Amino acid sequence: MIGGWRLPGRRVPRRAADGAAAAQWTQWRPEAWLRHLDAPRMTGATSPSAFGTGLTLFHDCPLSDIALAQSGSDAAELTPSVEISVAQFAGSYLSLVIDVPPDRAQPLTAEDILCLALRLTDDRAHHVSARLNLRTGPNLITMTRMPVADGAEGRLLVEFDLGRSDLGERRVSAAWLDLIFDAPKPGRIVVADLGVSRHRRAGF
Template identity: 35%
Template structure:
């Protein structure tokens, strides 16, 4: 039944196209009363066609939902874009965000504010340069706490085969209303210990990227259990921060 319907629609659309092609050819000699009626119908049709073209061009220009495409360094053996930047989240946003509140399964906000004036919201990216389908906006109004961090839990695949020869790279696109400092802290739990490496994001650079070289860590490769990233915001009061993209990749350290 569905196949028959598609065949009928294609036949109808082909006939409609032939009709308007014939009207266009005869327009210069058509009787004025008939031409006036044709013009009215053509304008109505053009309105609908323009709407279809405009909406389709806008939607087709957006990054594809679910996309995990982004530039990766040579030799990458694991790469990942968190789901919040890749897929629509059932909960679009949170207001008066409490400590340890989660947006999606991988992102958690930590703070020690007595009264929360924080909001989180997932956004659809529309800019030409954006590869991530979605972004995350954080609005901070009055802030009476001493720390604010966004924790991103990495999937189990991130630690499979993890060695001290690995370099982990974090790439992000950040927008903010006014300057602030953002630090990225890599946390790796191995047995009873947690290895931590901290890097400041170079927010003045065009490509905001930091690398964590595990060669300088005390990682026990045989006991690695879990890995996560903290994004730590210093002095966030009365600011809006938009993370347009967050991606991570892992590669073996080059041998010299």
């Protein structure tokens, strides 16, 4: 259960004594959707702009009419939201980059499915995609997926099946997620909730 709503997916079995507890993680939420930040608002956000721990805004807009803010807790979800306000946009993309902590990234293997669940509530339509980036030594593996609707209230789900990537037997040293909005229109983008879960691929 993350933030009052359950991340969809499969039950994760534990392996038989083959790693530390950190290797068995199943669910995780970035800081900005977990607790209130000390600096909950940023105006004139340039690229890159860090917002809390492990969350960075990137864009290619030459204007400085972009603001980031963390809203108050929603009575139903009891978690903060992250809001991007765009007054004018003259670029082609805007993205939120979410760093996966090392103790969550390094246990990932080709036997895992990584799920990104989020809820968008904004006053304009925005085209969004999600990209998973896995660092394996000098190499970078990327997987880009489009979110699919998961019930009502703007809930979306993205699944990254690492068994269908080029990971193979290589070890992951770092991982991060890009939430990409293509050519956003002026208005607000509200990411009301965001969580990540790890699931084991079914054995055949």
